[in-house]
Amino acid sequence: MDAVQLDNVSKTYAIGESQLRALDGVSLTVAQGEFTAIVGPSGSGKTTMLQLMGCLDRPDGGRVQVEGRDVTDLGPDARADLRRDRIGFVFQFFALVPVLDAFENVELPLLLAGIPEAERRSRVDELLEAVGLSDRAHHRPDQLSGGEQQRVAVARALAPRPVLVLADEPTANLDTANGRRIMEIMQGLNQRTGTAFVFATHDPRVVAFATRVVEMRDGKVVGERAGQGASPTGSPT
Amino acid sequence: MSSAEAPEIRGGLAFGPLWRIARRDLGRNRRRSLLSMLAVALGLALLIAFNGLINGVMDDMRDNTIRYDTGHLQLRRPDYDADSLSLRGSELVDDLDARLARLRAMDGVRVASPVLWIRGLMTGAEESVDLRLIGIDPESELHAPFRDALAAGDFLSADDRDGVLIGRRLAEKMGLAPGDKAPLAVVDAEGKLDEGLFTVRGVFDTGLIVYDESVALMSLSKAQAFGQARGRASAIVLLLDRADDAARLAATLDEPGLRALSWLDLNELLGYYLGTVKRFYWLLDAIVMLVVAVVIANTLLMAVFERIREVGILAALGMRGRQILQLFMLEALALGLLGCAVGIGLGLAGVAWLQTVGIDFGEEAMSGAGNLAMGSVMHGRIDLLQVLLLTLWTLAVIGLASLYPAWFAARMEPVDALRQT
Known part of the structure; x- marks a missing residue:
């Protein structure tokens, strides 16, 4: 079963009196376990596409399916439940809850999903270890570096064991080393868990990690190719 | 770990985690939270003291009239x-x-x-x-x-x-x-x-x-x-x-x-006067509560505007609108409860002082009291039921005042909230 499928999806934003067509009849399928990069210049529609895949927004036209289920017309609560249980997000701006420490940030989606405490603790510990932050579990975001915050965000995205993780420019605010580390972690988790990752990026070093590259321009998918799927050591797999 | 099994849809966020976030959010801007809490406390203390004073004045007037004038009952033609x-x-x-x-x-x-x-x-x-x-x-x-x-x-x-x-x-x-x-x-x-x-x-x-x-x-x-x-x-x-x-x-x-008249019959005018005074105090109560409501609504609106993107993050993580509403209302309720606790303490202390010492307005100031049996020293009386009602009213007003900011946060589309810088 595919993780997510867009079928002739369109989205238009009103900016003042003018209309901006952010997505224009896009069709795309992401299978489970894929590690897909969406590339393209600013304004090409990458972020809008991720938002529609993640049920953060609704399309003006076309259909969106998550795990084969049509989610196009779901109401706000049903979309919230779907995000909570099946979709993880990693944002450019780290997006941690500032009043919660690393452990609590990762635990939050599990609390929302009503996962019992013992299982929550086990999952959070496991994920913090996977991103190399076991010793920083009780630090708040303002006590963590940018790279560490983004690693917490990756752990949080994986906590509910989603079918799909959407990452919008996940390395844009990080230096090269930390950007690389994030991509290595995401790639490792993709391979270990089978969770599909879709990430939007400008950075060719990030694109190099993808097994599939989708190119966008002016709200349309204009090309697609197999990626290098760079290994954690930097060489293509 | 595997993403293959789909978890069941569960009940949502319990009180504990919501309270954890709300409590820490309140601690984020301590000065603002403290000032809001104090506004509630002073507002309620003022209400308790005002109403305690009017209780005492009314009791004194009634008791004085009975003691010096009407007695409990009169037999007249x-x-x-x-x-x-x-x-x-x-x-x-x-x-x-x-x-x-x-x-x-x-x-x-x-x-x-x-x-x-x-x-x-x-x-x-x-x-x-x-x-x-x-x-x-x-x-x-x-x-x-x-x-x-x-x-x-x-x-x-x-x-x-x-x-x-x-x-x-x-x-x-x-x-x-x-x-x-x-x-x-x-x-x-x-x-x-x-x-x-x-x-x-x-x-x-x-x-x-x-x-x-x-x-x-x-x-x-x-x-x-x-x-x-x-x-x-x-x-x-x-x-x-x-x-x-x-x-x-x-x-x-x-x-x-021969006709028997109770002190209630004999003090009809006093009763009317006391009723008027009470209505005036209700107006005063309403004004104080309005001020408290504005302070709370303002505090919460500021908190919402400062945290719009966080609201978007919470929504992206799967928090429902109702839960976001609960989160902000919980913050308001926490401020309200703390403010009410302090306000009750201050208010009761004020009325206790009025009860024992009182306020001496001086004879000249009271010379306009006309036929009312009012002394120049006014005392208060604590009425615990009244304190409870004023507290509940204050909490209800805080709840109402927090509804709009909380609703504003809850109804935002996650994508719009995330777009805020």
Whole structure:
């Protein structure tokens, strides 16, 4: 079963009196376990596409399916439940809850999903270890570096064991080393868990990690190719 | 880990985690949270103190009126004209001894004493003062409050034929002291002007302008003779064991030619006045609550605007609109509860101080009190039920005030919230 499928999806934003067509009849399928990069210049529609895949927004036209289920017309609560249980997000701006420490940030989606405490603790510990932050579990975001915050965000995205993780420019605010580390972690988790990752990026070093590259321009998918799927050591797999 | 199995949809966020986030959010801007909490505390404290003060003032007015004037119950002729203090024979109670004996034998009646009210005039060298002359049985416990308020000289005796007691303010106005002669004039039962020269036996100081300035007491027998009342009285005044029995006893005492009036009937005007005062205080309560509501709504709106992107993150993680609403309302409730706890403490302390010490507004300030039995020192009274109601009202107002900011946060589309910088 595919993780997510867009079928002739369109989205238009009103900016003042003018209309901006952010997505224009896009069709795309992401299978489970894929590690897909969406590339393209600013304004090409990458972020809008991720938002529609993640049920953060609704399309003006076309259909969106998550795990084969049509989610196009779901109401706000049903979309919230779907995000909570099946979709993880990693944002450019780290997006941690500032009043919660690393452990609590990762635990939050599990609390929302009503996962019992013992299982929550086990999952959070496991994920913090996977991103190399076991010793920083009780630090708040303002006590963590940018790279560490983004690693917490990756752990949080994986906590509910989603079918799909959407990452919008996940390395844009990080230096090269930390950007690389994030991509290595995401790639490792993709391979270990089978969770599909879709990430939007400008950075060719990030694109190099993808097994599939989708190119966008002016709200349309204009090309697609197999990626290098760079290994954690930097060489293509 | 595997993403293959789809987790069941579960109930959502419990109180504990919501409270954890709310509590820490409040701690994020401590100064603002503290100021908001203080606004609630001071608002509620003010409400409790204001209402406590008005409770005390109302109690004092009612108790003073009962103690110095109306008693719990009065027996009068049905057609007695209390406004003109009529001395017409048909409007006065006769057969006093038999009636008093019967009343005093009744269960629940502590004191029964006849009283004659006469409109009079005290003339001085420079001015004359209208006053109410009250003929009393000096031995009766009914007049203990005047006896207790004696500031100079002696109290009356039953056989005192030329003595009067006057209030301190009247004595000062007329330049009189115990032993001095005071000229009094009344219009008697036959409509003739009678004048007499009386000796000021004593001066009382009740602290109530209405009595200290315009009341003179003399023995009932002398008052009856002076006003040509022929052994009659304006009313028989009763003190009961329990004030609450007044209405019930009044119903049993009505008889042809005699009407029993409870202190509630007799203080209708006072009741009306107290009702007006209460309504004024409700308006004041509403204004204070409105200020509290604005402060809370403002605090929460600022919190929402500062955290729009966080709201988007929470929504992206799967928090439902209802849960986001609960989160912000929980913050408001926490501020409200803490503020109310402090406010109750401050308010009760304020009323306790009013109860024991009171506020002295000074006689001049209270000279406009007219016929109301108000002293210059106002006291408060704690009414715990009222405190509870004011607290619940305050919390309800806070809840309402927080609804809009919380709803604003909850209804935002996650994508719009995430777009905010």
